[in-house]
Amino acid sequence: MTDIRALAPADHDAWLALWRGYLEFYAAELSAEQTALTWSHLTAADYPIWGAIATDASGRAIGFVHWLTHPATWSDRPYCYLEDLFVAPGARGSGAGRALIAHVTTWAGDNDCTKVYWLTQETNTTARALYDRVAKNTGFVHYEIGLEAS
Secondary structure (H helix, E strand, C coil): CCCEEECCHHHHHHHHHHHHHHHHHHCCCHHHHHHHHHHHHCCCCCCEEEEEEEEECCEEEEEEEEEECCCCCCCCEEEEEEEEEEEEEEHCCHHHHHHHHHHHHHHHHHCCCCCCCCCCCCCCCCHHHHHHHHCCCCCCCCCCCCCCCC
């Protein structure tokens, strides 16, 4: 059985191990300072980014999800953006990913959001198989322009 709960300061070490696995999966590197800032935002009561952790029946952390909301031009209610979702390789297929998405969806509904949406890499076929079962593929293609800090 998977348990999902809000991230708490005591989850730091378990979250950090999963976070490193997430960054490795996407072949991404972030500074230790950015990782510390991300953690502080996720656990600050007054910062508008939320996080939850998934644990298995033994209490071992097996995944996490992070999300935020933002105003929208196509709705009078906010959208919920599921920014990060990760399940440890050994726990994939356990239902943890589905439970994490359901957690955010319930939260978004309770907080008057119009929808939950997210992005993933086209080649992330394992996750996309789940996403195709729980959500609608809108067909949009993601573009971005990186900006250097000034």
